[in-house]
Amino acid sequence: MIPYNPQGLTPEEVAASRAAHGENIITPQRDDSAWRLLAEKFRDPIIIVLLVAAALSLAMAFMEGNFTETIGILCAILLATCVGFLFEWDAMRRFRRLNRVNDEQPVKVRRGGVMREIPRREVVVGDLVSLEAGETVPADGELVEAVSLQMDESTLTGEPETAKYVDEELFDPEATYPSNRLLRGTTVRDGYGRMVVTAVGDATEAGRVTEQATVQSGEQTPLHRQLTRLSRQIGKVGIALSVLIFVILIGKAFLVEGLADAPWPHVVRIVLNCFMVSVAMIVMAVPEGLPMSITLSLALSMRRMLKTNNLVRKMHACETMGAVTVICTDKTGTLTQNRMRVQEIIRYGLPDERLLGESVAANSTAFLDADGRPLGNPTEGALLEWLRRENGDYAALREGVRILDRLTFSTERKYMATLIERCDTRERFLLIKGAPEVVLARCDAATVPAEIQEQLLGMQRRAMRTLALAYVPTNASRIEEAEEPYRLAAVAAIADPVREEVPAAVAECMSAGIAVKIVTGDTAATATEIARQIGLWNDAEDTDRNRMTGVEFEAASDEELLARIGSLKILSRARPLDKQRLANVGISLGSGTSVAKDASDITLLDDSFRSIATAVMWGRSLYRNIQRFILFQLTINFAAIVVFLAGSVMETEMPLTVTQILWVNIIMDTLAAMAMASLPPQHEVMRERPRRRDASIVSRAMVRTIATCGSIFVVVLLGMLGWWLY
Numbered sequence: 210m211i212p213y214n215p216q217g218l219t220p221e222e223v224a225a226s227r228a229a230h231g232e233n234i235i236t237p238q239r240d241d242s243a244w245r246l247l248a249e250k251f252r253d254p255i256i257i258v259l260l261v262a263a264a265l266s267l268a269m270a271f272m273e274g275n276f277t278e279t280i281g282i283l284c285a286i287l288l289a290t291c292v293g294f295l296f297e298w299d300a301m302r303r304f305r306r307l308n309r310v311n312d313e314q315p316v317k318v319r320r321g322g323v324m325r326e327i328p329r330r331e332v333v334v335g336d337l338v339s340l341e342a343g344e345t346v347p348a349d350g351e352l353v354e355a356v357s358l359q360m361d362e363s364t365l366t367g368e369p370e371t372a373k374y375v376d377e378e379l380f381d382p383e384a385t386y387p388s389n390r391l392l393r394g395t396t397v398r399d400g401y402g403r404m405v406v407t408a409v410g411d412a413t414e415a416g417r418v419t420e421q422a423t424v425q426s427g428e429q430t431p432l433h434r435q436l437t438r439l440s441r442q443i444g445k446v447g448i449a450l451s452v453l454i455f456v457i458l459i460g461k462a463f464l465v466e467g468l469a470d471a472p473w474p475h476v477v478r479i480v481l482n483c484f485m486v487s488v489a490m491i492v493m494a495v496p497e498g499l500p501m502s503i504t505l506s507l508a509l510s511m512r513r514m515l516k517t518n519n520l521v522r523k524m525h526a527c528e529t530m531g532a533v534t535v536i537c538t539d540k541t542g543t544l545t546q547n548r549m550r551v552q553e554i555i556r557y558g559l560p561d562e563r564l565l566g567e568s569v570a571a572n573s574t575a576f577l578d579a580d581g582r583p584l585g586n587p588t589e590g591a592l593l594e595w596l597r598r599e600n601g602d603y604a605a606l607r608e609g610v611r612i613l614d615r616l617t618f619s620t621e622r623k624y625m626a627t628l629i630e631r632c633d634t635r636e637r638f639l640l641i642k643g644a645p646e647v648v649l650a651r652c653d654a655a656t657v658p659a660e661i662q663e664q665l666l667g668m669q670r671r672a673m674r675t676l677a678l679a680y681v682p683t684n685a686s687r688i689e690e691a692e693e694p695y696r697l698a699a700v701a702a703i704a705d706p707v708r709e710e711v712p713a714a715v716a717e718c719m720s721a722g723i724a725v726k727i728v729t730g731d732t733a734a735t736a737t738e739i740a741r742q743i744g745l746w747n748d749a750e751d752t753d754r755n756r757m758t759g760v761e762f763e764a765a766s767d768e769e770l771l772a773r774i775g776s777l778k779i780l781s782r783a784r785p786l787d788k789q790r791l792a793n794v795g796i797s798l799g800s801g802t803s804v805a806k807d808a809s810d811i812t813l814l815d816d817s818f819r820s821i822a823t824a825v826m827w828g829r830s831l832y833r834n835i836q837r838f839i840l841f842q843l844t845i846n847f848a849a850i851v852v853f854l855a856g857s858v859m860e861t862e863m864p865l866t867v868t869q870i871l872w873v874n875i876i877m878d879t880l881a882a883m884a885m886a887s888l889p890p891q892h893e894v895m896r897e898r899p900r901r902r903d904a905s906i907v908s909r910a911m912v913r914t915i916a917t918c919g920s921i922f923v924v925v926l927l928g929m930l931g932w933w934l935y
Contacts, residue, residue, distance in 0.1 A: 211351045213405045217319035217337045226333040233332040233348050233409035234312055235416045246298060250290035257440070260286065290504075316347045336406045340397050342585075349413040350404035352389045357400035357619040359586070363541055365392055365414065366730025366784065369705075370587060373402065379621070385730045385759060385782045386414075399586050399618070418786060431532040432832070435906035436503070439839075447494030454854055455487035494850060503835055509887060510831050517827070518820045528835070531828020533723060534899045536821060537780075537791045540729035540739055543818050545705040549587045551595035552673055553702040555664060558656060563606075564638065568678045568698055569596045570606035572627040572640040574617065577603070586618070588674065591703050609633065614688045623647045628688050639691045641679050645700065648677035653694040665700065672738030673702040707742045714822040715743045722898040723825065726778055728791060733758065733781040740779055751778065759783040762790075822895075829897070830890035838885050840911050847919035852926045 218226065250256065263282040270276040312330040319325075319337040329347040332338065338350060352358070358373040366385045373388055374380060380388040391404050393413040410416055462468040462479050471479075510527040521527050541547050559565055569592045575585035577597065583590020596603050610629040618625035624643025630636070641648055645665055649657055668675050679695035715725050725745055729736050733756055740746035746755075756779035762770070763784075780787060907915075 211353070211405050211407070213335070213337060213353060215319075215337070216322040218333070218335050219321055222335065223320065223333055226335050230334045230408075230412065231410050232330055234330050235413070235419050236411055243294075243298065247290065247294045250294055251286075256286060256290065261444075314345065314347070317344075332406055332409060334406050334409055338404050338406060340391070340402045340404065342397050342399050342401075344397050346391045346393055346395050346397070346404075348393050348406045348410075349408040350391050350406045352391060352402055352404050354403040355389075355400065356402070357617065357621075358397065358402045359399040360391065361396040361398045362386070362392065362730065363547075365395065365418070366782075369541060369547065370398055376621075383732060383758070383782055385784055431900075431902060432503075432528045432835070432906075434902075435904070439906055443494055447490065450494060450850060450854070451487040451490045454490050455483055458483040458486060490850065490853065494846060503838075506831055506834055506838070506885070510827055514824065514827050517823045518817070519824045519827070528828050528831050530821075530824040531826075531830070531832045531894075532900060532902075533825060533828075535724045535726060536718060536825075537726045537728045538818055538821065540727055540731055540736060541705065543821075544711050544727070544739055544743060545707055547705060549583075549591035549674075549703050550706050551591050551701055552704050552706070553668070554595065554699050556699045557658060557661075557697045559698055564680060565678070565698060566596055566599075566601045566603070566606045567610060567629065567631075567638070568640045568642065568680060569593065570601070570603035571610050571612065571629050572625060572642055572678075573603075588676065588703055592676075592701065595701075613637070613686060616688055618643065626688055628683070628685065628691070637683050637685070639681050639683050639685070639688060639695075641695060642676055645675050645677040648679050648695070649697070651695050652679050652697045656696040661697075661700065668700075668702040669734075670738070671702075671704070672732075672735035673704040676701045676703060707739060708817055708819070710817065710819040712743045714819045715745060717822050717895050718825065719744075721825065721829075721895040724775075726780065726791075728780045728783045728787065730759075730783055731781060733779065736779045736781045745778055755779065756781065759787050762787050826890050826892065826895055829894035830888070832900075833891075833894065834885045834888055836906060836908070836911065837888075838881065839907060840914060841881055841885070843907070843911075844915045844918045844922070847915055848922035848926065851919070851923045852930070855923075855927055856930065 251260070263279060263286065266279045266282055267276075270279045312328065314329045315326040316329050316332055317324060317326055317339040318332065319339065324339070332347045334348075336348075337353075338347060340346065346360075352373060352375050355373050355375045360371045360373050361369050362371050362385070363369045371384070372379075372381070373391065375389055377389075386392060391402070393415040408414075408416075411420060459480065462483065468476055468479055507527050511521045514521055514527060538544060556565065573586075573589045573593065575583055575589035575593055577590070577593050578584055581594065581597065583594065593603050596606075610631055612627060613630055614628040616622070616624075616626040622643070624641055624647050626639065626641045628637065628639050631638075641651070645661075649661070665675050677700050678698045680698050681691065681693045681695045683691045683693060685691040718725055727736050727740055727745065737746055737756065741748070754773070755776055757765075757773075757777060759780065759782040762780055765773075774791075780791075
């Protein structure tokens, strides 16, 4: 046990500790300023190409005295960047409203022999903190006292109930965090404890998670990589065509038109004109409407995904979800309901049902609120919910008895006992509930059926928490006076049930070629049972190679994990940083912590895995809409370039001015982009395999369509041009 002063720190020690370790404040993620957010929009590869085209157009404008083309390109840039900026800024405002942190929460500490309350931010290393049920742990610390201490560690591990001890003999060797360690942000569910603070602020586990989770990896999204590749290809094609037309025009001028014999001022003017035409070719090759169309598609998807309970903070995350090949999901709250429920109760020789109801209602410290939600211990709350479903009014049963004596549940005893007296008959019963092995040991062997061990084992195999209830009639006035052996009343199986919509959503993801992995802080047995219930685990096919513990995962090198990660289905006893090591796109729960939501790209407002599958469908449909627009725009650009090239070689003026090209690419294409972006998501995309990471956004089928349709347009347009000329 860590050495400490039972009287707490003195003022001098507090000042020295704060100077050495700092304040108990986690440095928040720094939100991008409005200017930085706007500047990021100009890093888009297509926008960069447009900026180069604008610079070239500006040079031409100074020579000709006509700035129309330059203004048109700049308008295209501003439209595309400002729309994206406004939608992301709006999402950021929504996120700020969703997630607020309060460092003024009062904390009970002992300092200088006096118990006092201080704000959470003033807690320092070495403080002796007292914690009771319902209170949140203000910093990391080591327990020096624990009485029936049950912690909710779901903020870090996803697990709502974890027992904590001071006695090393009771430590759980498979626990995600040591059994005598309390962590900032976790909550006391039941019991009482005192701890000595060992870390504050950024040095806490929550602080480390925040720091690691908010570090930008710099890895580009799949769409960004594909657009970068497309912009480079367009740039190369544009430059090649520009050089080609410049060579053709200069060659025609010198070889056909006899430019070599003309005076040099005329030669300079002709060469400059050829250069302007070739630059116009570059402007024509660039799809000015593409950034606007992509921005509109992503922005509209952000708004519409919000209606499906997906709050998207980063615009490109909309599409990135469509490219996922693996989904790593937590168990509690996402796959399950995060609400303990009685799955089964087996009764054993009860004299009447009233006694079972009293065993549940009177031998309990939990309550149900006006909406029927449990208050207090979640296991006891689950029993009360069961009693109410069985048409039992637990409040009436409680009022019908008088509590004579009680032993509250403790992790050392592993049971709770209550001595009651019925108000109407004056009968007295001693009621007990707790761990089956403890309760059965106190029962009369004649009341314990032979098959009970097999029944208990079957429940535990299904990852259910088992609870035994027993009773004994007595005339005692205190619990310790009762010496009669108990009679077994019932055994209850309690579990956090799987959400009804999850198995179908998991099956849909798997049919879409997406691997699903459960990453949870719970035990391997519980995680495996949940995986079995949602259709992820098959006992006939899956083995221990398909699951790992957090300890094994942390110890493994990246090379070892790469060799095994493909077959991994379950990572149990996982810590938050294990999840960060696995995932590219972070998705948090609306009911989750500020740490998780700060680090995430998408927040599920309804906490359900079903919304993840919906986000994948949206992402895939969005990518298909973007491909449709690219097909539409490149077909037009292909036809325009060929017509422009042919018209420049022929004895004609330029068939299209740069202004006309911009009008087509920006105004007409933007309207088409809005139409294509508004196409609803289609469920059929979930039957396709995920696209390859190195796949081009312009597929071979699209190239064939561009060439075929573009050629038809060229023939028609050149035919019209020839008809009017000749």
